Amino acid sequence: RASAGVPTAQLPGESYEHPAAALELLEALILATAESAAAVVPFVNWALNDASRTAGTVGVVSGMAARRFPESVWLDQLLPFVEARLALVSLRAEATGPQGSRDRTVADQEAVDLLHDGVRAWYSSGGVGQSATAAVASPALGAAMLHAILEAMRRGYVETERFPAYAAIVVRAHAGQGSLRWLAAALSPDVCFTQRVTRAVVEVVLRLLGVAVPGDVDDSRAGHVGPRDQAAVLDAVAATGTPAAFIALEAVSREAGDVLALSPGAVAAAAAAAEGRVAAMAKAGERRPEDLAAVCAFYAAAAARASPADAPRILEGWLRAAEMSGKSPDDDGVAALLGRVAAGGGAPVAVPVAASVLRLCGEGSRAAVAAVYPSLCLRDPSGQVQAAALSALAGAPELAVGHASAVLAATDSRWARQLDWSGCPNDVFENEQILALAAAPVLGAIGAGHPPSAAEAIRRLIAGAEVTALNEPTHTPAEVVVSALRRVLSEGDGRALAAFARSAEGQRLAAQLGALAPAEWGAVSQRAHTTGAEGTPPLYAPNHAAARSVTMGTAVATPVKSA
Numbered sequence: 001r002a003s004a005g006v007p008t009a010q011l012p013g014e015s016y017e018h019p020a021a022a023l024e025l026l027e028a029l030i031l032a033t034a035e036s037a038a039a040v041v042p043f044v045n046w047a048l049n050d051a052s053r054t055a056g057t058v059g060v061v062s063g064m065a066a067r068r069f070p071e072s073v074w075l076d077q078l079l080p081f082v083e084a085r086l087a088l089v090s091l092r093a094e095a096t097g098p099q100g101s102r103d104r105t106v107a108d109q110e111a112v113d114l115l116h117d118g119v120r121a122w123y124s125s126g127g128v129g130q131s132a133t134a135a136v137a138s139p140a141l142g143a144a145m146l147h148a149i150l151e152a153m154r155r156g157y158v159e160t161e162r163f164p165a166y167a168a169i170v171v172r173a174h175a176g177q178g179s180l181r182w183l184a185a186a187l188s189p190d191v192c193f194t195q196r197v198t199r200a201v202v203e204v205v206l207r208l209l210g211v212a213v214p215g216d217v218d219d220s221r222a223g224h225v226g227p228r229d230q231a232a233v234l235d236a237v238a239a240t241g242t243p244a245a246f247i248a249l250e251a252v253s254r255e256a257g258d259v260l261a262l263s264p265g266a267v268a269a270a271a272a273a274a275e276g277r278v279a280a281m282a283k284a285g286e287r288r289p290e291d292l293a294a295v296c297a298f299y300a301a302a303a304a305r306a307s308p309a310d311a312p313r314i315l316e317g318w319l320r321a322a323e324m325s326g327k328s329p330d331d332d333g334v335a336a337l338l339g340r341v342a343a344g345g346g347a348p349v350a351v352p353v354a355a356s357v358l359r360l361c362g363e364g365s366r367a368a369v370a371a372v373y374p375s376l377c378l379r380d381p382s383g384q385v386q387a388a389a390l391s392a393l394a395g396a397p398e399l400a401v402g403h404a405s406a407v408l409a410a411t412d413s414r415w416a417r418q419l420d421w422s423g424c425p426n427d428v429f430e431n432e433q434i435l436a437l438a439a440a441p442v443l444g445a446i447g448a449g450h451p452p453s454a455a456e457a458i459r460r461l462i463a464g465a466e467v468t469a470l471n472e473p474t475h476t477p478a479e480v481v482v483s484a485l486r487r488v489l490s491e492g493d494g495r496a497l498a499a500f501a502r503s504a505e506g507q508r509l510a511a512q513l514g515a516l517a518p519a520e521w522g523a524v525s526q527r528a529h530t531t532g533a534e535g536t537p538p539l540y541a542p543n544h545a546a547a548r549s550v551t552m553g554t555a556v557a558t559p560v561k562s563a
Helices: 020-033 037-048 057-061 063-067 070-087 089-096 104-123 139-154 164-173 179-186 195-208 227-239 243-262 264-283 289-303 312-323 329-343 351-360 363-370 384-393 398-401 405-412 428-449 451-470 477-489 494-502 504-508 510-516 520-529 543-547
Strands: none
Touching: 020 037, 020 089, 020 510, 037 057, 037 070, 037 363, 037 494, 057 104, 063 264, 070 104, 070 139, 089 227, 104 139, 104 164, 139 164, 139 179, 139 195, 164 179, 164 195, 164 504, 179 195, 179 227, 195 227, 227 243, 227 312, 243 264, 243 289, 264 451, 289 312, 289 451, 312 329, 312 351, 329 363, 363 384, 384 398, 384 405, 398 405, 398 428, 398 543, 405 428, 405 451, 405 520, 428 451, 428 477, 451 494, 451 504, 477 510, 494 504, 494 520, 504 510
16 A cells, blocks of 8 residues: 555544555455355455455445345354444443444444345345345344344434334244244343333334334335234234333334234233233332333223223233332223223122222222222212212112111211312312212112111201202202102101101201101101100110121122122
């Protein structure tokens, strides 16, 4: 070089440049021998050798020549060179990407360009020259190409090189040759160690499933598999069970939820993997926020698509992960899961699961629990939840009688004034009316079926009549309240009602009772008059065992369905 007077300009990270004539000769030799591995390997080795390599020599190997090299040259010379060069790039550079990182050199970029050309040569149609096709590329070459692509993405080569799109194309090309197993490596924590790389790998999954990638302007390289393989992709992702896999499934549900229906087993498999990951953290006494966030995001997405059979498992797993993360689960999602459990027609959620919902979730979820286990919600601080519990008990009169003491405590005016109605836009009078309307049928059942509670039921029904009348222009009490009161007076224990009629309170309320239920109260008054002679036997013999069984301390949570 010196004797010829050739300039020796320096390049960043390189020692010198070969003269243009030498590069042209090298290119001619490689092009002439490119299709013969035995003939071209010496020239390729010289171009990539540390002692003779420059940015120019690597460029000669790329381009047109890359499209003619036999597979063995890629497996034995070119891809090992690319990975060796990428191994020199610090993973810290991933945070800034190819631009703005001082850890990269011109030669690094040319190695990435060589990989880019190789993928296009073997897996992209429409190229220049004698481009090989994916049909003749072996699985070994596909696996090596994908591994090199993942190494490049780990170091920040993502958007400009479109490696997520090319990775999907490589996997798709070998879908019938076991390439879906390669997704486990792509979704591993070693690869998806930052949010940027995770997003790139999730894009690979979306492209394989044919889901539109946000911001993509060229879907010609979408790389989506056929309909038969889409379910296999979902199964492979779900079985991986890594945080990146959960994020991918959440993205699929968000962008194209109907795709999840292609594999009913994928959601169940992912739920099992999520359970295992959370259980492992609990056993080790660890709490990894990023892993828990990914698991909870998957559960939130699965809640909208879960079948009635999968809903209980997803609900229980979500609650456990949410409690460990210290963040409440999405209220609408939990309520939707509870609805799917009910729609399944099987056993309701277990009491411990219902208790977790009441402890961790918002009003919507707690109201859904109240529809199944109303006795657990009678002391809920939310007026809406308590109203839902009373409405559920209205359809189960035997259960209402069994929890008479709890119902009476929940409908006490002093407790009712403390209820939280912040989630309801009504004014205070309308909220009181909501509670009175919900409580009326339950009080009617208790007053008619539980003699010790008849007097208290009557008092609360009169108060309910007053509340509902205040909200009516004609000041007429609600019919449901009046009907409940009539039921107590006509079906309740005669002796208990007669004793109430003879009491001071009964006398004080006689005018109101006569106005609300004249016929029924007239009959009760007549009976009280005829049985009120001195020396008559007791009006009724209280069942002390039954009374004790309905106290708050011994009441058993019983689902409405079994009432």
